[in-house]
Every structure is written in structure tokens, then in C-alpha cells.
Amino acid sequence: MEKTEWKVTGMTCSNCALGVTRFLEGKGMEQVSVNPIDGQVSFLNTNSTADDLLKKGIEKLGYAVASDAIENVDSKKQSSKNKIRFFITLPFTLVLMLHMLHPWIHLHFLMNGWVQLALCLPVFAIGIFHFGKSAWNSLMSGVPNMNVLVALGALVSFIYSLSGLFIFNDSNYYFFETTASIITLVLFGNYLEEKTVKATRSALDSLLIPQKAMANMIAFDDAYQEQIFAVESIHLRTGDLILINSGELVPSDCKILWGECLVNESLLTGESLPISKHKKDTLIGGSILESGSVKAQVTATGENTVLAGVVKLIRNAQQNKPKLQQLADRISAVFVPVVIVLSLLCFGINYWVASVPLAQSIMRSIAMLVISCPCAMGLATPAAIAVGLGRGAKKGILYTQPDVLEQFKNIKQVVFDKTGTLTTGRFEIHRFESEIPIPEFQNYVAALEKYSNHPLATSISRIWPITNAIPWKKAEEIKGMGIRAEDKEGNLFELGASKMNPDAGTNEPHSMYLWKNKHLIGWIDMQDEWRPEAKSVIDFFRKKNIKTILLTGDSAAKAAIATEQLGIEAFHAECSPEEKYKKIEALNLIAPTMMIGDGINDAPALAKATIGVSLSDASQLAIQQSSVVLMKQGLSRLPEAFGLGRHIHLTIQRNLFWAFAYNIIAMPIAAMGLLNPTFSAMAMGLSDVMLALISLHLYIKKVN
Numbered sequence: 001m002e003k004t005e006w007k008v009t010g011m012t013c014s015n016c017a018l019g020v021t022r023f024l025e026g027k028g029m030e031q032v033s034v035n036p037i038d039g040q041v042s043f044l045n046t047n048s049t050a051d052d053l054l055k056k057g058i059e060k061l062g063y064a065v066a067s068d069a070i071e072n073v074d075s076k077k078q079s080s081k082n083k084i085r086f087f088i089t090l091p092f093t094l095v096l097m098l099h100m101l102h103p104w105i106h107l108h109f110l111m112n113g114w115v116q117l118a119l120c121l122p123v124f125a126i127g128i129f130h131f132g133k134s135a136w137n138s139l140m141s142g143v144p145n146m147n148v149l150v151a152l153g154a155l156v157s158f159i160y161s162l163s164g165l166f167i168f169n170d171s172n173y174y175f176f177e178t179t180a181s182i183i184t185l186v187l188f189g190n191y192l193e194e195k196t197v198k199a200t201r202s203a204l205d206s207l208l209i210p211q212k213a214m215a216n217m218i219a220f221d222d223a224y225q226e227q228i229f230a231v232e233s234i235h236l237r238t239g240d241l242i243l244i245n246s247g248e249l250v251p252s253d254c255k256i257l258w259g260e261c262l263v264n265e266s267l268l269t270g271e272s273l274p275i276s277k278h279k280k281d282t283l284i285g286g287s288i289l290e291s292g293s294v295k296a297q298v299t300a301t302g303e304n305t306v307l308a309g310v311v312k313l314i315r316n317a318q319q320n321k322p323k324l325q326q327l328a329d330r331i332s333a334v335f336v337p338v339v340i341v342l343s344l345l346c347f348g349i350n351y352w353v354a355s356v357p358l359a360q361s362i363m364r365s366i367a368m369l370v371i372s373c374p375c376a377m378g379l380a381t382p383a384a385i386a387v388g389l390g391r392g393a394k395k396g397i398l399y400t401q402p403d404v405l406e407q408f409k410n411i412k413q414v415v416f417d418k419t420g421t422l423t424t425g426r427f428e429i430h431r432f433e434s435e436i437p438i439p440e441f442q443n444y445v446a447a448l449e450k451y452s453n454h455p456l457a458t459s460i461s462r463i464w465p466i467t468n469a470i471p472w473k474k475a476e477e478i479k480g481m482g483i484r485a486e487d488k489e490g491n492l493f494e495l496g497a498s499k500m501n502p503d504a505g506t507n508e509p510h511s512m513y514l515w516k517n518k519h520l521i522g523w524i525d526m527q528d529e530w531r532p533e534a535k536s537v538i539d540f541f542r543k544k545n546i547k548t549i550l551l552t553g554d555s556a557a558k559a560a561i562a563t564e565q566l567g568i569e570a571f572h573a574e575c576s577p578e579e580k581y582k583k584i585e586a587l588n589l590i591a592p593t594m595m596i597g598d599g600i601n602d603a604p605a606l607a608k609a610t611i612g613v614s615l616s617d618a619s620q621l622a623i624q625q626s627s628v629v630l631m632k633q634g635l636s637r638l639p640e641a642f643g644l645g646r647h648i649h650l651t652i653q654r655n656l657f658w659a660f661a662y663n664i665i666a667m668p669i670a671a672m673g674l675l676n677p678t679f680s681a682m683a684m685g686l687s688d689v690m691l692a693l694i695s696l697h698l699y700i701k702k703v704n
Contacts, residue, residue: 003031004045006055010063011036014332014378019061019141027054037382039066040315062137082194085130086187089123093184096120096177113165113174120176124158127151127183144336146375146684152340153369153677154182160362172359181678182370189685193375193692215251216243218295233285240298244289252285253305254296261292268310268396268631313400313629314389322403324652328377328659335374339667343368346671356673363677367670371680372663373687380655383695388648391699396631397641404627405652407610408645412591414541415584415605418552418562420455420598421615421635423528427459434514434522441522443467445514448483448495451475454601456512456526457483479601480553480576482512492517497553499574509555530566537635538566549587551580551595551605580605596638613638643703651698655691662687 011017017034020041024032029043045051055065096119098110109115131151138145157178164173213233218241221227228243233251236242241257244250250263262274265287274290277283283296286307302308343365351361385402392399399405416422434441447470449457475485482496494500494515501515511526541548550571552559559573572583581604587593588610595602595609606612606626614626615634628645630637666687670680 006041007066008039008041008063009066013375015145018143037386062134082191089184092119092123093180096180116176120180123180149369150186153366154179178677182681185681193688213249213251245293246291250283250287252298253300254283254298256281256294256296259294261294262290264288332374332377339372364673367677367680371666371670373684376659376687376691380659381652384651387695387698398629401627405649410592411594413547413593415549415551415595417597417602422534425455427526427528430525430527432524452477533636540639584608
């Protein structure tokens with residue numbers, strides 16, 4: 001089974017998304033996820049139902065399945081249609097509203113019921129076709145949406161007006177202007193809603209919209225002469241050779257084979273300063289060469305690129321729903337039927353209990369229908385998350401699991417890995433000793449370290465390249481300890497920390513030791529430096545009364561030095577990955593704990609922490625165990641990630657408060673006759689706009 005991903009246009013609220021979800025689930029689809037903000041739909045087709053059948057079913061609900069390439073066109077068409085509908089209905093509605101100014105103006109012909117019917121009929125036809133079709137489709141899907149309330153309110157007022165014209169011949173029954181104003185103002189509200197909701201995801205557009213670029217492809221003719229020709233980046237394949245010149249967009253992920261350059265990776269890392277790149281370094285597709293010229297080999301294209309990985313993480317984050325949103329969805333799913341029942345009760349109480357005249361009782365009931373807004377509850381969380389994720393992505397901060405946003409406010413402890421997290425991870429050899437010839441010792445070390453991606457191993461491979469390949473009979477990495485290998489003569493070589501052979505005479509503390517058949521033949525001391533921002537980040541958490549803890553595989557002596565120099569409050573040293581996992585498990589029992597690590601050896605502990613933060617470069621962005629990924633290598637974005645996470649959750653709470661408070665306050669006001677249907681329609685339309693504006697404020701507000 002493969003995961004199917006579509007873009008569905010025309011959805012405006014969570015009830016729309018629920019309708020699509022129930023339809024797909026009814027057809028046997030599993031793991032259905034529908035996002036009303038960006039229209040992203042994903043599911044597992046478990047029974048091989050034809051895509052065309054599913055697409056037709058979605059279209060019958062009133063939506064359309066579009067490819068990414070035409071999504072923007074479809075969205076503009078949808079927005080344009082609502083705009084056109086509004087401007088067509090507006091003149092008729094304005095003329096109808098003039099009769100309400102009588103007797104200040106002398107337009108007695110507007111008091112004629114047939115004239116009012118003629119003016120209202122075009123508006124009613126447009127409205128009932130648009131809202132009525134959507135309402136009917138939502139009823140058929142089992143999830144009635146807001147348009148059911150709008151269509152019902154307009155229909156009741158229109159029928160009541162017709163009864164006054166054809167049956168009672170009494171102008172007191174005429175409420176044609178109410179019908180027209182409901183439809184016109186809701187159309188205007190829908191137009192504003194679409195514009196503002198789209199604005200909430202504008203921060204993501206630069207990442208989510210695939211960037212087309214031309215690539216200078218390198219090929220060789222029969223005479224082995226280099227030939228360069230331009231191709232679109234979508235036609236590149238892994239292994240192709242390309243030339244990238246100063247000022248050009250890197251067309252796809254690639255590895256530099258020749259040349260050096262300064263590259264701007266702010267699209268993905270939020271870092272505006274250019275980064276120096278040399279031979280064997282990687283370039284991220286979508287970044288820009290600010291100076292220099294390089295020849296490179298394509299390493300990934302399409303969905304396998306770093307940019308595609310970022311997009312996938314963001315989409316996954318948007319599709320996962322926090323508990324607050326799950327509650328709002330459950331309420332909005334039954335909201336429309338409840339409002340209809342309350343509207344009927346409103347009419348009954350006003351007419352039969354309070355002895356309010358029939359016309360006023362009907363108008364109050366209609367106002368109650370029109371003013372209620374289930375969309376606000378459904379959009380509260382997606383709107384805030386879309387803006388928050390967009391701001392984070394611009395800064396190189398990815399929240400891969402939005403439900404973790406609810407946890408930031410609870411964090412009481414922060415645990416740091418040492419190597420590659422608090423330190424730069426770029427080691428230099430300080431000193432070493434060996435019982436065997438130095439070239440032989442260096443070659444053994446380099447040949448063993450190639451099996452590890454630990455920062456120490458990476459630095460060794462950089463400083464001491466392999467001079468004579470050793471055909472190991474077998475080799476394995478023991479996580480948190482070192483490398484063990486056996487040569488073809490049966491000699492056992494071990495390279496790693498002292499705990500790898502605790503009884504092998506390694507009393508002096510060194511970075512790593514080399515044993516041959518359990519006999520120590522040499523050791524190496526490596527030097528690393530603290531990240532320049534490490535101390536300030538530790539101070540940031542201490543000022544917030546959040547306990548800081550060091551969790552490292554280094555010796556207790558080195559851990560003690562680190563805590564003293566950086567001001568960390570406690571440490572746990574000489575921990576294997578399994579021991580780190582158990583420590584985090586124990587710390588979680590004391591208080592909610594956030595852990596920051598390199599995302600490789602720390603993966604189990606990151607997964608166990610309340611919030612796992614991975615510090616990694618772009619090639620390691622897909623670490624699934626982390627709740628937060630900092631794309632710019634280093635700790636500098638950690639305080640902002642922490643603060644932004646808290647503010648996103650705060651915005652979600654504010655949005656939900658607004659949505660619930662609006663409905664709780666507005667509906668009784670309408671029921672008491674303090675708002676007529678016209679003002680109710682206006683208030684309903686503006687409620688979603690207000691919610692979107694609250695969300696958009698998150699994009700510009702100062703995050704502490």
C-alpha cells in the first residue's frame with residue numbers, strides 16, 4: 001500500500017475537511033488526513049479503489065482534486081468566483097435596503113412587493129445555488145457545514161416573504177431585503193475569509209511551492225570534450241554532473257567535485273550570512289551561490305531532496321492535530337444540528353412563551369441561524385499552526401509534531417548532549433601515543449573509524465586519511481562505545497572509550513584507545529571547543545528556572561569541567577545510548593523534560609523525552625525521533641524555538657477562546673432580538689477574519 005497525497009481545493013473549514021474524511025473512510029481508506037488550510041489530503045488506499053472514483057466522490061461533495069501545478073490557479077478562481085458573486089448581488093441588495101430609509105426618501109415603488117421580489121430573486125438564485133449546493137453536499141456527507149445555516153436562514157426569510165406577497169398580501173410580511181443581505185454579506189465574508197486564511201499560510205509558500213530552475217548540465221562528447229547545456233531542474237537525475245555559477249540557484253541537492261563558493265542557505269536555515277563550501281561539501285537545492293563557481297554531482301532529486309524532506313515534515317506537522325483541536329473538531333461536527341435545534345427553540349420560546357409577534361420571532365430565529373459560526377472553531381488551531389510553522393521554517397526551526405506545542409509550557413528540565421551539541425563537533429588531534437609505528441597506527445585508526453559517523457570518527461577521517469586499505473573480515477560499531485573489527489589473520493582490533501575494555505589497563509583519561517587482541521597499543525586525545533552560543537543558551541534556561549542537565553558518554557572528569565565552565569547544574573557521564581534512554585525515562589517521572597542532541601546516538605533518548613530537539617545539518621533533517629529540528633546547526637535557535645512553541649500554543653488558546661466566546665455570546669444576543677439577520681450575517685462573516693488576524697499577529701509579534 002502506498003500513501004496517496006492530493007490537493008483538494010474549495011474547502012473553507014474543518015467541517016469541509018470532516019466531510020472529505022468521512023467520505024474517504026467510508027470507501028475503506030485508512031490513515032486519512034485532511035487539512036482545510038492548505039487542502040492537503042493523504043490516505044492509504046487499502047482496497048485498491050480507483051482514484052477516479054474517489055475523485056468523483058470528492059467533487060460531488062463540492063470540492064475539486066487538483067495537482068500542485070494548478071493549485072494556485074484553482075485557488076484564485078475560487079476566490080475570484082466569490083468576489084464576482086458578491087459584486088453581482090451587491091447592487092440589488094443596496095437598492096432593496098433603500099426602502100428601509102422610508103419615509104426620509106420618496107421611493108414608494110420600493111414598497112411594492114413585486115418590485116422587491118424582482119430585486120431579490122437574482123440574489124436568491126445565486127445564493128441558493130452556491131450555498132444550497134454546498135449545504136446539500138455536506139448533508140449527504142453526514143457532516144453539515146455552515147452553509148446549511150446560511151441557506152436555511154435565507155430560504156426561511158424568502159418563503160415567509162413570498163407568503164406575505166401571494167397569500168396575505170401584506171407588506172408586514174416582506175423580508176426580501178433580509179434574504180438578500182444575508183446572502184450578499186456572507187458572500188463578502190467568504191471572500192474576506194479566503195483572503196485572510198490564505199495569508200496565514202503565506203509564510204510557507206516559498207517552501208511548499210516547488211522552485212523551478214534551469215541547470216547547466218555537463219556531458220562529454222565522443223572526443224571526451226566537456227559540453228554544457230541548459231535543462232530544467234525537474235529533468236535532473238541522481239549522478240548527473242552540473243555547473244553552478246555565481247548568482248545561480250542550486251537546482252538540486254548535490255556534492256561539490258570541483259571549485260569552492262559562498263552559498264546562501266537562508267531559505268532552509270534562516271541564516272542570512274553566506275556559508276563557505278569546498279570540495280566534497282554538499283549543496284542544498286534551493287540555496288543560492290552568492291560567489292564562486294563549482295562543478296557538482298547531483299545526489300538527490302524530487303521527493304528525495306532536503307527541501308522535499310522539509311515540506312514533508314511541515315505537512316505532517318499540519319496534519320497531526322493537538323488535543324485542543326480534536327476537541328474543537330468533535331464540537332464543530334455536531335454544531336450545525338445543535339444550532340438548528342436551538343433556532344427552533346428560539347422561535348418557539350419567543351412566539352409561544354414570550355408572545356413575540358410571528359414576524360419578529362422568525363427573524364430572531366433566522367438571526368440565530370446566521371450569526372453562529374462553526375468554521376471559527378474548526379480553523380482556530382490550523383490557522384495558528386500554519387502561521388507558527390511558517391515563521392519557524394523561515395528561521396530554520398521545524399516543529400515535526402504540533403501536539404508537542406502543548407508541552408512547552410510544562411517543561412521543567414532541559415537535558416543537553418555534549419559532543420556536537422554543546423561543542424562544535426569539529427575535533428582536532430591534541431596528542432597521541434603508540435607502541436607500533438605511527439603510520440601503521442594512524443592507518444588502523446582511520447580504517448576503523450570509517451565505520452562510524454560519530455563526530456570524533458568524522459574528524460579522524462578528515463585528519464588521517466586511509467593510506468592502506470585493510471580488508472577486515474568483519475567490522476561493527478558498538479553504539480556509545482566504539483568500533484570492533486577482525487582482520488583476515490583473526491586479530492581483534494577495538495577502538496573506542498575506556499569502558500570498551502575496562503580491565504585493559506586504561507587508567508589515564510584519553511579520548512579514545514586502540515587495542516589489539518585486548519592489548520593496549522595506543523591512545524589519542526582530541527580537543528573540541530564549546531559553541532560560542534552554548535553559555536548564553538544555558539543562561540537563558542536558568543533565568544527561566546528550568547533545570548539544566550548534561551548527559552554524555554564522556555568521562556566524569558570531562559563532564560565536571562563542562563558543567564563548571566557552562567554553568568550546567570547537574571551531569572550524568574559515561575552513558576551509553578541505552579543508559580541515556582533510561583536516564584531520560586527517570587527524569588520524565590520527576591518533571592516534563594526536553595532533550596537536545598545530535599539525533600544519531602541520542603535517538604532513543606530523544607524519542608523518550610517529553611520534547612526531543614535535534615541539532616543537525618540539512619542532511620539529517622528527517623530524524624523522526626525528534627519533535628523539533630533545528631536546521632541551522634547549533635544552539636542559537638533553541639531559545640527562539642522554545643519561545644515560539646509557547647506562543648503558538650498561546651495563539652491556539654486565544655483563537656479557540658475567541659471562537660467559543662463569539663458563539664456563546666452572539667447566539668443569545670440574536671435570540672433576544674438585539675441583532676437582526678443583516679447584522680448577524682455581517683458578524684458571522686467577520687468572525688473568521690478576526691480569527692485569521694489573531695493568527696497572523698503571531699508572525700510579527702516579538703517572541704521572548
